[in-house]
Amino acid sequence: MRSKYTIPTWFAFGWLGFAVFLAVFGSFLPVDGYQVIHGDFIDSPPFTPGHWFGVDSNGYDIFSGIINGARLSVFIAVVSVGLGGAIGSALGITAAYYRGRYDSFVNSAFNVVLSVPNLVLALALVAVLATNVDINQPVPAWRRLVTLIVSLTVIIIPILGRIARAATLAWSGREFVVAARSMGMRDRDIIARHIIPNVLPALIAVGFLAVGVVIIAEASLSLLGVGIPDGASWGGMIARGRNDLEYNPHALYIPIIALAFTVISTNHVGDVLRGKLDGREGRL
């Protein structure tokens, strides 16, 4: 019954597990902090002993950058997808269950947000929320982080909300929902006990795809200079590295590879989960 996973699937699971491990335990590893400057090794290419991924033109070690950058990239992705998924599915599930005007309102709101390109939306939100009235006053890093997470959450809400709504529409028409009602179950019990357990697998599958979307969006924002300052995330490393592409290409392509692997892995895992889900649906 259980299908054997292919090698790419194992790789995808492995890479994601590795990234999450770095994010959680990265700070305990015997690696320099990403802000330590190695003045003697500026512009060293990869495979330099002690600096296996090389050093960029500011003297930052790229290996420690990757390990420490995982923390921020994964944290931002998980928090915004978790938050956006929770809000989005709460809206989508209740909209599809209760229908009526509330449903039309929620659905139109989703469509409006979806109609604005992700990056433009996030850029607008960051530009508005993470600036001081006095332009010369610097914006604290935590505020930029919160703003970034909020704007990425806004991107995720309609993506997962629509999936939740569509799945709920299909499941709430099933006979077992009528059966539960005929036994006097309350709407909130029916949603909690009958709808959510059936909708959740689809949400998890699409949630992985959403993680990919968020990581890309966060990196793009960093590249545009509105991400987290100091280049602590992978996107920030790319943003810094692009300045001297001709002398130091490894400062650019190593974080790009890390980012690409992560996004490809989340997409692949999402696809595999969705495929398993469709198979299960077929057997019912």
Add this chain to the structure above:
Amino acid sequence: MTTMMSIEDLHVKFATPFGSLEAVRGASLDIPAGMSVGVVGESGSGKTVLCRASMGLLSGSNVQREGKVVFDGKELTAMTRDQVRNEFGTGMAMIFQDPMTALNPVRRIGTQISESLRVRLRMDGKAARARSAELLSLVRIPDPEAMLRKFPYQLSGGMRQRVMIAIAISCNPKLLFADEPTTALDVTVQAQILQLLSDLRRDLKMSMVLVTHDLGVVANHTDFVAVMYAGEIVEQAPTIELFANMKMPYTEALLNSIPNIEMKSGARLKAIEGRLPSPVDRPTGCGFVTRCSYALQKCHDEHPPLVDAGNGHLYRCWFPLGHTIARKQ
């Protein structure tokens, strides 16, 4: 004899893109306490809608219900949604046609049975589990403890229907709607399930509405019968009276369409010719007129009223069986 549920002039309309569809047209029916009432009719005659509407299970902005339903002395049609929900499970319960879809595929049998016990009867987890096992043995499922841990897909159709029955009777309802409980099951299991329902009804002193399209089932398992056609109750009577003194040509046609063991092999089954009239465009006269072998001009022109033949026998026909007017044949 007290009445458990009385349905008076119930109309159910659905708004559709093709216009208003009247699925139930002025049905009146009394369900006596402790008795079993059969609702018979072919597919699309409004049996399921009648049951769901009288219980109050139809919802949605496109459904319109008119008429009066009184259950156990309380007027359901005048109650709020919350008040009606309070009657579900403990007052009325329903068994569904297809046990494959009426159980949640991702939850264990045990949690699905004990859920209503915990929510409706406020039992704690342990008591609900014990009672669930008890209910499963009541519906004659062997090894109930093991069954509690199974998922619906691990069960056969008959077993699932037994689980559905266990859920329906879990809160001791006074009135049980059985909406074609055996249609989705294979023939050998049908008789067992019907016998089980009849026994449970007697032991638990419930009233029951048994929806079916099989007059044979009605003869064996009900005290009263209502025959539905095109959204109307066209004939209703105590079961014995109905079979002894049939009035409606439609009821006769239904009876004739049951295959008989004495039929010659190779003989054709007597299906009722034609189709039900479209529910959005009902004929002006009798709904059965196009398919009735006794129809006269009057049947085309005027809608027959409900006639009382005595003994609780009501029918809706201008020229009932046994009538003296010469028939074309």
